[in-house]
Amino acid sequence: MDEIKDIAREVIQAVLPIAVLVVILQLLLFENPVPMVAQFIVGVVLVSFGLGLFLIGVKIGVLPLGEIIGSELPQRGSIWLLMIFAMFLGFAVTVAEPDVRVLAQQIDFVSNGEVNKSIIITFVAMGVGVFMTIAVARIVLGIPMSFLLIGCYVAVFILSSFVPEHFVPVSFDSGGVTTGPMTVPFIMALGVGITSVLGGKSSLSDSFGLVALASVGPIIAVMLLGVIYA
Incomplete structure (x- = not known):
């Protein structure tokens, strides 16, 4: 559970500043930006969720697999x-x-x-x-x-x-x-x-x-x- 919390924090820290900046630019530069902002926010939520799942997969699957292959092959x-x-x-x-x-x-x-x-x-x-x-x-x-x-x-x-x-x-x-x-x-x-x-x-x-x-x-x-x- 602690790993999931850490990954969620990492994803938020990575995505949130960019998302806020883009939303501000859309509000300032475009007329009637509400539909575009709403669509962007939905995309950000989906990207954040997908990135979190991906990072979990990397930590529990890809990293251990790489280390195991690298350590076992030279011995076998x-x-x-x-x-x-x-x-x-x-x-x-x-x-x-x-x-x-x-x-x-x-x-x-x-x-x-x-x-x-x-x-x-x-x-x-x-x-x-x-x-x-x-x-x-x-x-x-x-x-x-x-x-x-x-x-x-x-x-x-x-x-x-x-x-x-x-x-x-x-x-x-x-x-x-x-x-x-x-x-x-x-x-x-x-x-x-x-x-x-x-x-x-x-x-x-x-x-x-x-x-x-x-x-x-x-x-x-x-x-x-x-x-x-x-």
Whole structure:
């Protein structure tokens, strides 16, 4: 019950300021705003209820699942098996990420169907999956995070000179949407589980950084898609 109260408080703190601001703007800027305000309030209530249920699901389902998978797989199989599972799990979680689907629909709409939303979702998910594998390899091999991030962003800026101009902002947005409420908790929990088994003296620092790498993957993947479309 205490967890439900904490989640309800978090949802109210997150939604209420925005809702109040929007209602004030509607009252000040629009004529006869009452129907619009009423519709907005109904939407806010539904969003708040849905967000609360989602956060409860994350805490009781997604986070424990990620930690269990991350801690059990290294003990039950080879490192290669762990890396393969990390890739498929990263792909699956990203496909289920609501932010990714919203972005894909917007790109499909703006491009008049030229860039299909299914293609965007697939490439973004592939980027996360591949870089989840790289993140797991980093933990196992003890590669410094700074080396990987510098190398990845150098590759990003090199690729940006070869893709169509309109694909560059789309690529960076693709990296941003993977840091959503579905992907991030699972990836971080997975990292904590893996480092609890494989981590050494730097296990605390190794638990973090997976999200940073996972968000670079979609940028590179969508830029490669831009090269194909070019």
